[in-house]
Amino acid sequence: MVSVLSPAEVKLPDGSSTDFANLDVAATAPCLDVVAEAVADLLPWYGSVHRGAGALAQRSTREYEQARETLYEHLGCGPGDAVVFTRNTTDALNLLAHVLPPGTTVVTFDVEHHANLLPWRTPVRIGTPRSPGEAVATLDEALRQVSGPVLVAVTAASNVTGELWPVRELAEVAHRHGARIAVDAAQLAPHAPVDMAALGADYVALSGHKVYAPFGAGVLAGRADWLDAAPPYLAGGGATAGVSADFAVRWHDGPARHEAGTPNLIGAVALATACRVLAGADLSAEAHLVARLRAGIARLPHVEELRLFDAAAPRVGIVSFAVLGRDPDELSTELGRDHAIGVRTGLFCAHPLTRRLLREAAGRLDPSAEPPGAAIRASLGIGTSEEHVDRLLAVLSAPLFGE
Known part of the structure; x- marks a missing residue:
């Protein structure tokens, strides 16, 4: 149990x-006992991730990448998707805003959490729908009015009312218009599986502290092409594949491109453990x-x-x-x-x-x-x-x- x-x-x-x-679980959930145990087991082995040849560094790197693989599977990622560790959902959505191709229009509803309302540079905000069907219809109409690259950003479950949004239907509309869809899954993840394929999502964002893993980690998962094409979210060690004598920089592709600095190993392992346990609870x-x-x-x-x-x-x-x-x-x-x-x-x-x-x-x-x-x-x-x-x-x- x-x-x-x-x-x-x-x-x-x-x-x-x-x-x-x-x-008050929706704000910050308590820690699962199995998460606390996983963290306690790892702490004696805590060391550098992706740096060092000693036993601690090797164990830490393995645990970090295993946590990424667990989330890749848990979130239903597929070929061409990446899992990037962040601080929380807000950080994940700001990362996504950072990597949007130039000229991308972001379409959101005006009822979103500030984390999914404020990061976007060129938002089109849809008025408040009063039913799931109205949400789908108004999104369809809004997407008829925009062109170029488009990202639809929606919540899966409201942090105010708890109501579930028709994400699958919204995704179908978005894809019919050639748009991508990002899902704020922060409030869905503690209560139900978050499966990108089942939701039809191109990106999902969630927080560890919402899923009983309060150790400062979150995740952005989804299509890797925009992530690989954009400059790093943070510039620094870990994101660099090489720096020349004249300071020309070659950046990594993949998740490392946006995970500069020493990563939150404990948070990543805690988040992966919580997601794995919740999947069978x-x-x-x-x-x-x-x-x-x-x-x-x-x-x-x-x-x-x-x-x-x-x-x-x-x-x-x-x-x-x-x-x-x-x-x-x-x-x-x-x-x-x-x-x-x-x-x-x-x-x-x-x-x-x-x-x-x-x-x-x-x-x-x-x-x-x-x-x-x-x-x-x-x-x-x-x-x-x-x-x-x-x-x-x-x-x-x-x-x-x-x-």
């Missing part, structure tokens, strides 16, 4: 103790917990779930909501201090989308109400229990609103 590292107990103000209800209980949380929120008269699509749209373990009558920051502090419940408060690095959904949610509760300035997000994962969900719902109900 897959499990995570967590504190045994958390002290409460009344002197009692309880287990911590970590409902039974995560079916999550759907029940999400349904339980959403049903409980629906019964609360001053709480409204944020959503973009129909209420029945499939989703991962993320539920964000608006609360009327309470300051969201104060409420989140109270949840943590008095009830050992960790949630996230804010706009979740998707400010345009979250503000829009807060206005809509407040309007459904009370058309005359001023929308709160921030949402609260409960995100579930490995280690979440029914008791954690019920504890949150209990705090959100009568004790807060006098019912």
